Structure formats: structure tokens, C-alpha cells
Amino acid sequence: MRNGNGHADEIAALIEPGRIHRRVYTDPDLFELEMERIFGRAWLFVGHVSQVPNPGDYITGELGRQPVIMVRHRDGTVRVLLNRCTHRGAKVVNERCGHAQRLVCCYHGWAFDTDGTLASVPVPEGCGEGFDKEALGLARAPRVGEYRGFVFASLAGKGPSFEDHIGPMKGNIDDLVDRAPDGVLALDAGMHRYVYNGNWKLQLENVLDSYHVPFGHASTVNKQGVQFARREGDQKGAAVIETEKKQTAASWKDRKSFTAGNGHGWTSNTTLDEGKRSSPAYDEYRRALADKVGAERAAEILTPRLHNSLIYPNMSIMGLNIHVRVIKPISVDRTEVNIFPIRLLGAPEAMNSANIRLLNVTHSAASFVQTDDLESFVRAQKGLQSRMTDWVDISRGLGAEEPDSATNATRGLATHEMVVRAQYKAWLGYMNEAA
Amino acid sequence: MSVSPVSAASAGRGIVAGIDRAPVEEFLIGEALLLDARRFRDWMDLFADDGSYWVPAVPGQKSPHDQASLFYDDRQLMKTRIERLEHPRIHVQTPPSRTAHLIGNVVIEEVDAGNGEFLVGSTVIMVEYRDDAQRLFAGRQHHRLRRAGDTFRIVQKRVDLINCDAAFEAMAVPI
Numbered sequence: 001m002r003n004g005n006g007h008a009d010e011i012a013a014l015i016e017p018g019r020i021h022r023r024v025y026t027d028p029d030l031f032e033l034e035m036e037r038i039f040g041r042a043w044l045f046v047g048h049v050s051q052v053p054n055p056g057d058y059i060t061g062e063l064g065r066q067p068v069i070m071v072r073h074r075d076g077t078v079r080v081l082l083n084r085c086t087h088r089g090a091k092v093v094n095e096r097c098g099h100a101q102r103l104v105c106c107y108h109g110w111a112f113d114t115d116g117t118l119a120s121v122p123v124p125e126g127c128g129e130g131f132d133k134e135a136l137g138l139a140r141a142p143r144v145g146e147y148r149g150f151v152f153a154s155l156a157g158k159g160p161s162f163e164d165h166i167g168p169m170k171g172n173i174d175d176l177v178d179r180a181p182d183g184v185l186a187l188d189a190g191m192h193r194y195v196y197n198g199n200w201k202l203q204l205e206n207v208l209d210s211y212h213v214p215f216g217h218a219s220t221v222n223k224q225g226v227q228f229a230r231r232e233g234d235q236k237g238a239a240v241i242e243t244e245k246k247q248t249a250a251s252w253k254d255r256k257s258f259t260a261g262n263g264h265g266w267t268s269n270t271t272l273d274e275g276k277r278s279s280p281a282y283d284e285y286r287r288a289l290a291d292k293v294g295a296e297r298a299a300e301i302l303t304p305r306l307h308n309s310l311i312y313p314n315m316s317i318m319g320l321n322i323h324v325r326v327i328k329p330i331s332v333d334r335t336e337v338n339i340f341p342i343r344l345l346g347a348p349e350a351m352n353s354a355n356i357r358l359l360n361v362t363h364s365a366a367s368f369v370q371t372d373d374l375e376s377f378v379r380a381q382k383g384l385q386s387r388m389t390d391w392v393d394i395s396r397g398l399g400a401e402e403p404d405s406a407t408n409a410t411r412g413l414a415t416h417e418m419v420v421r422a423q424y425k426a427w428l429g430y431m432n433e434a435a
Numbered sequence: 436m437s438v439s440p441v442s443a444a445s446a447g448r449g450i451v452a453g454i455d456r457a458p459v460e461e462f463l464i465g466e467a468l469l470l471d472a473r474r475f476r477d478w479m480d481l482f483a484d485d486g487s488y489w490v491p492a493v494p495g496q497k498s499p500h501d502q503a504s505l506f507y508d509d510r511q512l513m514k515t516r517i518e519r520l521e522h523p524r525i526h527v528q529t530p531p532s533r534t535a536h537l538i539g540n541v542v543i544e545e546v547d548a549g550n551g552e553f554l555v556g557s558t559v560i561m562v563e564y565r566d567d568a569q570r571l572f573a574g575r576q577h578h579r580l581r582r583a584g585d586t587f588r589i590v591q592k593r594v595d596l597i598n599c600d601a602a603f604e605a606m607a608v609p610i
Binding site for chain 1: 493
């Protein structure tokens with residue numbers, strides 16, 4: 001595994017129709033290969049245009065483990081640059097976000113324009129004859145794509161187009177963006193950051209896993225099996241556990257999951273009583289939306305269709321208590337996740353505040369929901385150290401998948417594991433092919 | 436003329452001279468001991484009915500309403516949090532956390548005689564041990580306290596962790 005090329009047979013042997021080998025989660029060499037073959041070339045979510053509203057505004061982060069800057073250039077376009085000085089390799093921008101006319105390296109003062117061009121080098125007379133300033137701009141992500149404000153980049157020059165990759169998920173992005181009366185979102189309300197000692201794919205699989213909810217989140221439900229309210233205007237939350245005796249959930253059992261290729265997938269809505277959803281903030285929001293798009297369209301937008309949507313391999317969107325989640329692998333057994341609250345532009349501030357506040361409750365590092373998931377991820381990583389059982393079972397609903405003509409996708413039950421199998425099909429597609 | 440470190444540290448808010456700090460310190464220590472004893476319901480009862488508990492997610496955060504926070508609980512949410520902490524199947528507390536809080540550098544920063552309220556700053560260090568791992572939280576906290584008979588009620592407790600904008604492993608118990 002160490003030379004990084006080939007291994008197609010060895011890798012293919014790790015994935016079977018209903019099970020995957022534990023090494024997929026525990027092998028550091030496979031992790032290195034994932035960084036090269038998946039995070040080194042897939043379309044990855046970088047950020048949202050609202051994070052860099054004005055020329056010179058930037059955010060920094062990582063694509064895989066590679067440090068990047070997303071910056072708005074003075075021509076108004078959003079650029080994705082590698083955050084690595086072309087001189088001696090130092091990370092150029094150290095702040096998480098900020099504003100700069102030029103990006104200046106702390107080490108020897110090389111200054112780069114916001115399109116990555118090397119603008120100035122101190123003591124230029126020291127540069128040799130062959131010094132090619134034009135060739136020494138910050139490296140740029142070879143391909144950048146944007147859909148309704150969501151910026152994605154690929155670190156490979158070749159591969160499936162942005163359109164091919166994101167196409168099946170455009171409707172899922174629309175579902176979120178259309179909820180803003182102005183049709184525009186802002187990811188400007190900070191973020192939740194958590195880390196766990198586990199593989200990145202544990203979080204990915206969990207996003208569309210409706211099987212775990214009554215068990216993993218047992219501590220979030222009351223004696224009637226009902227979870228706390230997670231949306232503004234709801235009088236109570238979803239029924240998660242049917243009865244105390246029978247630890248399965250009616251609403252969860254009926255939910256569907258969908259996959260539409262490329263590892264992407266989504267789960268259908270949580271069953272909640274839409275007719276009773278009402279509060280001053282929510283009612284005002286509904287009116288604001290109807291004023292912009294008409295009552296009929298507003299009702300359509302506000303009828304929940306989606307719970308979570310996964311845009312493989314590093315991002316998900318939640319439709320229940322709205323947010324965007326970004327998954328950042330650190331090492332084979334360590335992962336960081338960032339969760340961004342969303343402001344719906346044109347919605348009353350009270351509605352946006354309520355969304356921000358409820359996200360603290362569900363997805364902060366100190367939340368009621370996410371913390372039990374983190375415990376499950378950590379315990380999975382510990383359990384997978386066992387070499388006496390090599391296989392992880394993902395066979396629920398194998399063979400029960402069916403086409404869904406309405407969405408041009410494949411449908412299964414959300415308590416099945418079709419979406420996990422779809423993720424590993426995509427995983428294998430990337431991993432089988434030498435970069 | 437020399438400036439005392441205490442008044443320098445609370446510059447801009449001013450230190451309130453001539454107030455007996457002992458009852459306030461005793462109250463803060465009592466609160467910390469309730470948390471260490473996992474007597475979360477008794478801890479909640481220290482809060483006024485309109486009380487809130489806030490742990491911002493960025494330094495100097497101005498409001499809990501327009502930005503993500505680590506914690507921002509009113510009494511109702513605090514109750515839900517505590518019901519979960521008492522739930523037998525809270526996985527992230529199996530085994531439970533053990534904590535040791537240390538409160539120091541207590542300064543009464545403001546007195547609102549009209550409302551009978553004080554703003555008290557203190558430094559908190561909390562060591563947490565759970566499931567073979569020990570970690571450290573530290574920061575400056577501010578309690579807005581309201582007199583209630585011979586004791587106080589917490590109108591707001593705000594904890595500004597020095598690493599509030601870091602990525603955290605799961606945090607189950609209040610700081």
C-alpha cells in the first residue's frame with residue numbers, strides 16, 4: 001500500500017456488496033491514499049460566497065489536509081488559492097477569516113495579489129537571472145464551481161465536470177436556498193466546531209443514518225418517546241420511539257432514503273405536524289416568504305421534503321433545523337467537523353435567531369444530539385481495533401432498493417443502509433483509480 | 436501613582452470598592468461544588484426564573500442571538516439539558532464526567548443598587564476526567580447576581596473560555 005499506485009485488486013477486496021473491511025477505517029496507508037485519490041481530486045465544498053462579501057475578504061481552511069484561502073478578488077470573483085508561500089513554503093494567511101489588499105507571507109514578506117499573482121518580493125536585486133515572478137503566484141485550485149452561492153473546488157485539472165458532480169444535488173441546495181424570502185443565504189453567524197477520535201467516514205455515514213436515532217439519541221426523548229422541538233414554531237418534536245416496550249420509531253421507520261450517484265444521497269423529512277407549526281416569528285416568516293413568492297409557492301417551500309442531504313465527500317445540508325456541515329479528515333482516527341448556522345435573507349431576524357439558537361441545542365460541541373453521535377463514532381473507532389472480526393456489516397435493505405421516478409434516484413428505507421453502500425461505491429470509484 | 440493589578444484588570448468596568456466580597460465568593464464556590472457533585476437540578480435552582488447560562492463560541496461575542504454559541508440555555512432549555520444528563524442512556528456520559536472547578540480572582544465589577552444586582556467577574560478552571568481522558572477548560576466568567584433574601588439568584592452566567600473558538604470534543608456537562 002505504501003507506494004500509492006495501483007493496489008486496485010487489494011482495495012476492491014475491501015468492499016463487498018453488504019460489508020466493508022475494517023481497514024477502511026483504521027489503516028493509515030489507506031487514509032493517505034484517500035487524501036490523494038478522493039480529497040486530491042473530488043469536488044469539495046470550500047465555502048459560501050456570503051463569507052467573503054467584499055473584494056479582499058477571505059476565509060482559510062483545508063481541502064483534505066491542504067491549506068487553502070477562499071478570497072474575493074477585486075473583479076468580484078471568488079478565488080480558491082493554496083495557502084502556501086511559493087518561496088519557502090510557509091502558510092501565508094494565518095487568520096481564519098479577514099480582509100486584506102494583499103496576502104503577505106510572514107517569513108520573507110512575499111506579497112500576493114488576491115488572485116494569487118506574486119505582486120512583490122522584498123530585495124528583488126537578490127533574485128537570480130532565471131527568477132520567474134509570473135510562475136511564482138500562489139497555486140490555484142485547478143477547477144472551481146459555484147451553485148447558488150456554494151463554492152466547490154477540485155484540486156485536479158481533470159475529472160467529472162462540476163455539473164456532472166453536483167447536478168443530482170441541485171434540487172437539495174434549492175430546497176434550502178428557496179426558503180430565504182430573498183432567495184439568498186448568509187453563512188455569517190459563526191460556526192460550531194467539534195472533533196472526535198474517529199475516521200471521517202463515520203460522520204459521513206451517520207448523516208443519512210436513520211436507523212440509529214431511537215437508540216443513539218435515546219437520551220433526547222421524553223417518556224412518551226418524543227424528542228424536544230428542533231424548529232421554531234413546533235410545539236413538540238418528532239416521535240422517535242414508538243412505545244417504551246418496542247424501541248422502534250414509527251416516524252423513522254417510514255422515512256425514505258435516496259441516492260442519485262456520485263456517493264450523494266438524502267433522507268426524506270421527519271414526520272412533524274406541519275398544521276400546528278406556528279409562532280410569532282414563524283408566522284411572520286411565512287408571510288414574508290409568501291409576499292415574495294406567492295402563497296402557493298411558499299406553502300410548497302415550507303412543506304418539508306428533506307431531512308439531511310449529503311454531497312459526497314465533505315458536505316451535508318440539513319433541512320430540519322437548517323445548517324451546512326463540513327467534514328474535515330485530520331488523520332485516519334481524527335476528524336474535525338464544522339457546522340454553519342444559516343441566515344435566510346429576507347426572513348425576520350427573530351426567525352433567524354431562533355434557527356441559530358436551536359442549532360446550539362442540536363449541533364454545538366455541547367449539544368444534546370451531536371454529543372451522543374460523537375460518542376458512537378469514538379466507540380466505533382475503538383471497537384474496530386479488534387482484528388478478530390474483520391467486516392463491518394452494511395447489508396440492511398440489500399436488494400430492496402427501487403427506482404424513484406419522481407426524483408430520478410434510487411429509493412430505499414431510511415433505516416436501511418443503501419446510502420452507505422452508495423458512499424462506498426463512490427469511494428471505490430475514486431480509490432481504484434491511480435491519480 | 437501606582438495602579439493595582441486588580442483595578443487594571445477590570446479597567447473600563449471599574450472595581451467596586453467597599454462591597455463585601457465574601458458572600459459573593461461563597462456563592463460562586465457553592466455553585467462550583469454543586470457542578471462537581473453533579474447536583475445539576477440544585478445548580479439550576481440557583482438561576483432566577485429569567486436566568487440564562489451562556490458560553491460564547493468566539494472571543495468577545497456580543498450576542499447569543501446572531502451567532503453560534505457553545506451553550507445558551509434559558510431555564511427551560513437547562514431543564515431539558517438536565518433531564519438528558521439524568522437519562523440512563525446518555526451515551527456521552529457513560530461513564531459520567533468527573534469535574535473539579537476552581538474559582539478565583541473574584542472581582543465585583545458593577546453594582547446596580549436599584550435592581551439589587553451585581554456583576555461579578557471570576558476566573559474559572561475546570562478539569563474534566565472521563566473514559567480515560569482528562570482535559571482542561573479555563574476562562575473568565577461573569578455572573579450577574581440578584582439579591583434574594585440572604586443569598587443570590589443568577590440572572591446570567593457567561594463563561595468566556597480562552598479557547599472558545601477551538602474545535603472541541605463532546606462537552607456534556609456545564610462549565
